[in-house]
Amino acid sequence: MSEVTITGEIRGSRPRRTPPRLRITSLEVLCVLLVAALVFQDRLVAALDVPVLRTASTVFVAICVQALPFLVFGVLISGAIAAFVPAGALRRLLPRNTALAVPVAGVAGVALPGCECASVPVARRLMQQGVAPAVALSFLLAAPAVNPIVLVSTAVAFRDAPMMVPARFVGSLFTAVVMGWLWTRFGKAGWIAERALRRLPDRAGASRWSVFAETARHDLVEAGGFLVLGGVFAAAFNVLVPAAWLETLGAQVVLAVLVMALVAVVLALCSEADAFVAMSMTALPLLPRLVFLVVGPAVDVKLVALQAGAFGRSFAARFAPVTFVVAIGCAVAAGAVFL
Amino acid sequence: MRRETQNVLLVLLGGALLKLALTGTYLRYVKESLQPWLVGTGAVMILLAVVGIARDLRGGREQGEGVAEGVAGGPPGGDSPEGGHTESGHPEGAHHHEHGSRSPWMLLLPVLAVFLISPPALGADTVNRSDRNAAQESRAGSGFAPLPPDEVVPLTITEFVTRTAWDDSGSLDDRTVRLTGFVVRKEQNVYLARLAISCCAADAAPVKALMVGQDFSALPDDQWVEATGRVVPGSATKDTAYVPTFTVSGVTPVIPPEDTYEG
Numbered sequence: 001m002s003e004v005t006i007t008g009e010i011r012g013s014r015p016r017r018t019p020p021r022l023r024i025t026s027l028e029v030l031c032v033l034l035v036a037a038l039v040f041q042d043r044l045v046a047a048l049d050v051p052v053l054r055t056a057s058t059v060f061v062a063i064c065v066q067a068l069p070f071l072v073f074g075v076l077i078s079g080a081i082a083a084f085v086p087a088g089a090l091r092r093l094l095p096r097n098t099a100l101a102v103p104v105a106g107v108a109g110v111a112l113p114g115c116e117c118a119s120v121p122v123a124r125r126l127m128q129q130g131v132a133p134a135v136a137l138s139f140l141l142a143a144p145a146v147n148p149i150v151l152v153s154t155a156v157a158f159r160d161a162p163m164m165v166p167a168r169f170v171g172s173l174f175t176a177v178v179m180g181w182l183w184t185r186f187g188k189a190g191w192i193a194e195r196a197l198r199r200l201p202d203r204a205g206a207s208r209w210s211v212f213a214e215t216a217r218h219d220l221v222e223a224g225g226f227l228v229l230g231g232v233f234a235a236a237f238n239v240l241v242p243a244a245w246l247e248t249l250g251a252q253v254v255l256a257v258l259v260m261a262l263v264a265v266v267l268a269l270c271s272e273a274d275a276f277v278a279m280s281m282t283a284l285p286l287l288p289r290l291v292f293l294v295v296g297p298a299v300d301v302k303l304v305a306l307q308a309g310a311f312g313r314s315f316a317a318r319f320a321p322v323t324f325v326v327a328i329g330c331a332v333a334a335g336a337v338f339l
Numbered sequence: 340m341r342r343e344t345q346n347v348l349l350v351l352l353g354g355a356l357l358k359l360a361l362t363g364t365y366l367r368y369v370k371e372s373l374q375p376w377l378v379g380t381g382a383v384m385i386l387l388a389v390v391g392i393a394r395d396l397r398g399g400r401e402q403g404e405g406v407a408e409g410v411a412g413g414p415p416g417g418d419s420p421e422g423g424h425t426e427s428g429h430p431e432g433a434h435h436h437e438h439g440s441r442s443p444w445m446l447l448l449p450v451l452a453v454f455l456i457s458p459p460a461l462g463a464d465t466v467n468r469s470d471r472n473a474a475q476e477s478r479a480g481s482g483f484a485p486l487p488p489d490e491v492v493p494l495t496i497t498e499f500v501t502r503t504a505w506d507d508s509g510s511l512d513d514r515t516v517r518l519t520g521f522v523v524r525k526e527q528n529v530y531l532a533r534l535a536i537s538c539c540a541a542d543a544a545p546v547k548a549l550m551v552g553q554d555f556s557a558l559p560d561d562q563w564v565e566a567t568g569r570v571v572p573g574s575a576t577k578d579t580a581y582v583p584t585f586t587v588s589g590v591t592p593v594i595p596p597e598d599t600y601e602g
Contacts, residue, residue: 026344033447041455048456051464058458062368062540064449065359068352069376072383157537210394217387221345224352225442228449238541239468273538280544309442 052239060235064228066270067117067302071227072220074118078125079216083208091130098132102180105135106173109142115271116144116297117227120306121219124196133192138180141323144271145172145297154293157275161286163338164275164293171294171334175327182322191319193312226309230302234268237301241266249284256288261328264296271297287335294331299324340443342395346388348446353384355453366598367460369539460599463523463560466532466545472500472581486510491567493517496533496546497601503583504575512572518585519565519593522558523547529555531566531585535602546601548585549574558592566590 037044048057081090094101112119123140127133144150146169158164189197241263249256269277274296278289297303299320308316359365360377369377452458483506486492494502494516502511520531532547534540550566558564568587575583 026340027347030344030347030447037451037455045456048458054458055461055464055468057452057456058367058461059541061449061452061458065356065365065368065377066373066539066541068356069373069380072380076383210390213387213390214394217346217349217391220384220387221349221443221446222440225440225445228445229442232445232448234541267541269542270538273542276537277542277544 056235056239059238060231063231063234063268063302067115067227067231068224070115070270071117071121071223074121075216075219075223077112077118078121078219079212079214081122081125081129082215083212085129088130090126091132094131094135098134098184099181101132101135102138102184103177105131105139106142106146106176106180109139109144109146109173109176110148112143112147115150116300116303117223117306119143120303120310121223124310125215125219127192127197132184133189133197134180134183134187137183137319138176140176141179141298142173142176145169145176145294150271150275150297153272154275157279161339164286164290167290167334167338168293170338171290171327171331172297174330174334175294175298175323178326178330179319179323182326191312191315193315196311196315222309223306226305227302230268230300230305233301233305234266237266237268249288253285253287256284257291257328257332260284260288260292261295261324264292265300265324267296268300268302269296286339287332290335290339291328291331294334295324295327298327340440342391345443346391346395348443348450349384349388349391351450351454352446353381353388355450356381356384359453363597364457366600367458367540370536370600371598460595461534461540461543462521462599463532465534465543466523466530466547467525469545470580472545472547472575483508483510486514491515491517493519495601496520496531496548497535499548499570499585500546500575500581500583503570503572504581509572511570513569515567515569515588517565517567518548519563519596520547521595521599522555522560522562522564524560529558530582531564533601534599536600537602540600543600544602548583549579550585550587550590552586552588553590555590558590563593563595564590565593 048054094104109119112122119140122143123136126136126139151165151169154168155162155165249259264274267277274293278292281289281292304316304320307319311319356377359368360374360381365374365377483502492514496518499511499516499518518531520533523530523532529550530547531550532545534543535546536543548570550568551571552568566585566587567589568585571584571586575581
């Protein structure tokens, strides 16, 4: 691609009067790819006709199909914030002290009923609207885990252990708040890619609806690509991680906590479904399953891919590992209190 | 990536979602309740792409007429990485430049997967990836409704497993039941299995019963069958990983149901 880009730029910078010549842009590349895929369809299908690849491709499509409605929901909200909320309005709404605004943003996550795919574009838009990064990040982590849909599905899944619901709520909320405070204290704005923080240009002359449509379209294309990338990883892990050894962990709680935290990261389940998966792992005690539920919505391969796309790689490389550790700590603490 | 290419990809992806939702193929991947959301998502994607294309066309025309380019240039999200590249006076017009980001190319993967490969519903391979039987322990507390008095009781495999494992009243003993599922082999054993999903195929959990009493060698893996028979009482215990034994008296191949998943 870089070659194509460079060629395009060099050619593009020439005056238009030069004789027309064949320009290879992404549009032509796309056409060639589509034609090639059609021509080699039979071979492609035959190559994938191995049980493990068939299973992986089904899981991959399932993850994409399940997550895209939530992502579209998220980019529509993000577009609406960009178009209809005056810059600075959100900042005025939140407490001026960032340390106070962080928990407020965490609790505000209750109002976004979606899974993690919806919260990334919204959090990024909040930053562009002038909300402090720590506050937006706290919202990013809290929204997928503490909203009513997730809590209700957790309650349905764990009918026999109703304390899982407050434990999950508190564990996830504390993860979000602690991460927000950590960012306030140690975070550097330079870690976040410049494009994520850049203020919106003055929109004089553009109708609000066209700003809305263009912002949503742009966010969807960008985040969608990273969502698909995360889906590829999650599908691969889904067939590579043997489910059998989860059941052998049994009573070794410390090991089980660590393993379940890792499993939450690699499986990248939707936060509305993970409670049912955790419920079915009956061989494990409740604490490792709580860790699974708290870590999953905060860090998973799909989410890290989305974060790297929205805020840049150097952000994701720092933020994700710390979140992972903080989430385990908060989940264990919440488990000690409630379970 | 050019804006035109992005819009084409969005139309393709939206079309893929609409195709899944409207042909019923989506049931291979997600639950039935998601269908209206898929239709809406596909429609919104196509709409956003069409609005983008319309703006590009209009912007291009205005530029041709010598109108100073205003907002139509860069996306309002402010994400054109090559700043000087979109300066007015650039001969190609702003919307023709290549974007720095390569991530949108990934959108092609689900499009190709849906239109060309169309992956099948999960089956025997997934069942054999796990030893557990997703019998829901929590069902034990809420009690079991009495079975209908019919001679042959149709049951889901989930219900069959749950009742065998957790119903102390023995409501299944001496009852003939009919189960629908696909054939799975592991080592010497032949199972009748289904997958239960709670959200999408990524969280599929197997439910299965061990089939005995007949010669099943003619049935290949993943063959859908309807089997009638009786449970061996008390066969689903911790030692058997809660997989009940099902004494089959009759088994007939059937076409797969539209929704192959339970739960």
